[in-house]
Amino acid sequence: MATKPTPEYSEGSIRVLKGLEPVQQRPGMYTRTDNPLHIIQEVLDNAADEALAGHGKRIAVILHADGSVSVEDDGRGIPHGLHPEEKVPVIEIVYTRLHAGGKFDKGSGGAYSFSGGLHGVGVSVTNALAKRLEVMSYREGQVATMAFAGGAVEEKLRARAQKSEDRKSGTTVRVWPDAKYFESAALPMGELTHLLRSKAVLMPGVTVTLTVEKGKDGKASDTQTWLYKGGLRDYLMQTLTADPVIPLFEGEGYAVDNDSFAEGEGAAWAVAFTEDGAPVRESYVNLIPTSAGGTHDSGLRDGLFNAVKSFIDLHSLLPKGVKLLPEDVFARASYVLSAKVLDPQFQGQIKERLNSRDAVRLVSSFVRPALELWLNQHVEYGKKLAELAIRAAQTRQRAGQKVEKKKGSGVAVLPGKLTDCESKDLAHNELFLVEGDSAGGSAKMGRDKESQAILPLRGKVLNTWEVERDRLFANTEIHDISVAIGVDPHGPNDEPDLSGLRYGKICILSDADVDGSHIQVLLLTLFFRHFPKLIETGHVYVARPPLFRVDVPARGKKPASKAYALDEGELTAILDKTAKEGVAKERCQISRFKGLGEMNAEQLWETTLNPDTRRLLQVQLGGYDTRQTEGEITKLMGKGEAAARRELMELHGDSVEIDV
Numbered sequence: 001m002a003t004k005p006t007p008e009y010s011e012g013s014i015r016v017l018k019g020l021e022p023v024q025q026r027p028g029m030y031t032r033t034d035n036p037l038h039i040i041q042e043v044l045d046n047a048a049d050e051a052l053a054g055h056g057k058r059i060a061v062i063l064h065a066d067g068s069v070s071v072e073d074d075g076r077g078i079p080h081g082l083h084p085e086e087k088v089p090v091i092e093i094v095y096t097r098l099h100a101g102g103k104f105d106k107g108s109g110g111a112y113s114f115s116g117g118l119h120g121v122g123v124s125v126t127n128a129l130a131k132r133l134e135v136m137s138y139r140e141g142q143v144a145t146m147a148f149a150g151g152a153v154e155e156k157l158r159a160r161a162q163k164s165e166d167r168k169s170g171t172t173v174r175v176w177p178d179a180k181y182f183e184s185a186a187l188p189m190g191e192l193t194h195l196l197r198s199k200a201v202l203m204p205g206v207t208v209t210l211t212v213e214k215g216k217d218g219k220a221s222d223t224q225t226w227l228y229k230g231g232l233r234d235y236l237m238q239t240l241t242a243d244p245v246i247p248l249f250e251g252e253g254y255a256v257d258n259d260s261f262a263e264g265e266g267a268a269w270a271v272a273f274t275e276d277g278a279p280v281r282e283s284y285v286n287l288i289p290t291s292a293g294g295t296h297d298s299g300l301r302d303g304l305f306n307a308v309k310s311f312i313d314l315h316s317l318l319p320k321g322v323k324l325l326p327e328d329v330f331a332r333a334s335y336v337l338s339a340k341v342l343d344p345q346f347q348g349q350i351k352e353r354l355n356s357r358d359a360v361r362l363v364s365s366f367v368r369p370a371l372e373l374w375l376n377q378h379v380e381y382g383k384k385l386a387e388l389a390i391r392a393a394q395t396r397q398r399a400g401q402k403v404e405k406k407k408g409s410g411v412a413v414l415p416g417k418l419t420d421c422e423s424k425d426l427a428h429n430e431l432f433l434v435e436g437d438s439a440g441g442s443a444k445m446g447r448d449k450e451s452q453a454i455l456p457l458r459g460k461v462l463n464t465w466e467v468e469r470d471r472l473f474a475n476t477e478i479h480d481i482s483v484a485i486g487v488d489p490h491g492p493n494d495e496p497d498l499s500g501l502r503y504g505k506i507c508i509l510s511d512a513d514v515d516g517s518h519i520q521v522l523l524l525t526l527f528f529r530h531f532p533k534l535i536e537t538g539h540v541y542v543a544r545p546p547l548f549r550v551d552v553p554a555r556g557k558k559p560a561s562k563a564y565a566l567d568e569g570e571l572t573a574i575l576d577k578t579a580k581e582g583v584a585k586e587r588c589q590i591s592r593f594k595g596l597g598e599m600n601a602e603q604l605w606e607t608t609l610n611p612d613t614r615r616l617l618q619v620q621l622g623g624y625d626t627r628q629t630e631g632e633i634t635k636l637m638g639k640g641e642a643a644a645r646r647e648l649m650e651l652h653g654d655s656v657e658i659d660v
Contacts, residue, residue, distance in 0.1 A: 201336070
């Protein structure tokens with residue numbers, strides 16, 4: 001059968017995306033596309049950064065009747081002169097070029113000491129995804145205006161002298177989001193009001209207003225105003241649904257003359273412990289809401305746990321046979337946490353999770369001593385908190401013993417190469433399926449013996465996509481995996497007995513190379529085909545070890561340090577950051593890990609096993625249904641599907657992303 005010839009592939013086939021075209025071609029890589037809230041938040045974050053830097057006391061958001069949104073502030077105003085190198089008005093550069101802005105100037109005297117991130121694609125993304133965007137900057141006795149359409153300049157910069165009715169300084173940005181880039185053109189009012197109220201909470205003394213115009217002429221309007229003078233404490237008390245068992249624990253701490261952290265880095269917090277009601281947990285970094293938490297949350301958790309444990313040990317309050325874990329202290333904690341971090345590193349452009357490793361130590365170093373002092377000054381309150389944590393530990397241990405009795409009736413013998421953990425607590429335990437015996441050895445030495453188990457796997461696991469269930473145990477590796485996790489193979493429509501499950505997290509840990517990715521796929525195929533309920537109930541994870549290690553020499557007061565990168569992109573970002581700190585790229589020593597076996601126990605713990613600093617991704621079906629996923633995996637793993645695989649690679653081979 002003749003195949004239709006494909007169009008000619010030549011030099012002219014290569015297309016280079018310029019300016020803001022990458023954003024317009026792939027908006028989901030840069031922002032949320034369910035609605036325009038995040039592109040408005042980018043403008044709002046700039047106004048908040050001005051207030052955070054001490055240059056503004058008012059932020060106003062207006063939802064106009066024509067669907068546009070205005071954000072006004074009384075900050076310094078965007079510079080509107082010509083850029084000294086680009087010879088283009090600075091406003092034009094800020095709104096039309098990716099990776100440009102004042103937040104990159106982190107040296108002495110830089111425009112911003114602390115800001116909501118360093119992606120540098122903020123308001124340029126807003127402009128790219130807007131039908132029209134107007135900017136008005138009040139600065140140095142002048143009012144400068146400029147307008148854009150579809151990301152391109154429509155009205156060039158115009159400047160006039162300020163009039164008596166004009167405000168002295170500040171910026172007004174009006175945006176008409178382009179509905180074609182979003183699933184819904186409507187802004188979610190609940191999220192927007194929560195975001196604006198949060199800004200007011202985190203910046204005591206700053207007035208934040210939201211005005212909604214009514215009717216087509218926009219003459220009638222409703223206005224909400226937020227101004228908090230009590231800060232985090234007042235906000236948390238208003239949000240709680242149950243009364244605290246002890247008074248609120250609040251405080252703040254910031255680095256001064258510290259070798260480990262930059263001056264001004266630190267956190268403010270308010271924590272309440274309740275016996276009932278859903279916990280309230282909100283965290284922020286440089287005023288940016290981190291809805292998925294991150295390393296600053298881990299630092300608060302670490303500080304709270306160690307302070308409470310220290311108090312319990314000091315007063316000998318722990319009953320015999322009870323082991324206290326961090327979740328026992330944290331289970332009934334509600335908190336609002338506001339961290340200040342220089343050069344924060346976020347997961348993804350929408351900044352939902354903080355990934356900066358040093359933030360764990362930063363927040364913990366201020367929270368722990370403050371809570372230890374407070375507990376020992378208020379011993380009765382300390383004993384109430386200890387009682388709450390101990391009760392949670394006893395409940396958890398009783399639940400773990402019930403699971404142990406159910407699985408104790410089985411006859412299977414655990415595999416000899418399994419290095420098990422000491423804990424019997426399902427929620428706390430983790431099993432790492434590790435590629436190779438050498439990596440397994442490092443993992444055994446570097447793990448947390450209390451809660452982490454290691455099962456090394458030899459070579460490539462069997463492709464089980466077309467293997468009958470009753471033949472699975474003929475393969476030693478698969479037999480050992482099933483016995484170790486305590487669950488028998490089953491189908492998608494079965495109701496398997498999960499009472500024997502021995503680990504809350506089953507983590508695939510393979511090398512950060514092509515062979516390692518192949519082993520990941522084989523194991524994911526095994527779980528999707530023969531253990532689907534484990535994926536459905538959220539027990540399967542993929543660990544992401546780094547590919548590079550960067551050793552940075554000492555610079556000034558800062559001691560030598562090391563950093564890890566998952567890929568070339570992160571490596572470039574680390575080297576760029578060190579260059580800005582005055583360390584030439586050539587002075588940094590870069591090591592590439594050929595495999596997990598090259599890592600020693602300490603490195604493996606720090607990068608891949610430590611819950612506070614590792615990258616661990618939960619396996620989910622995402623937007624696909626089970627039948628559609630089965631069809632795709634059949635193309636990839638079916639024995640008679642070579643032609644379908646080839647077609648799939650030809651069509652999508654240059655745009656594959658792993659979504660687990």
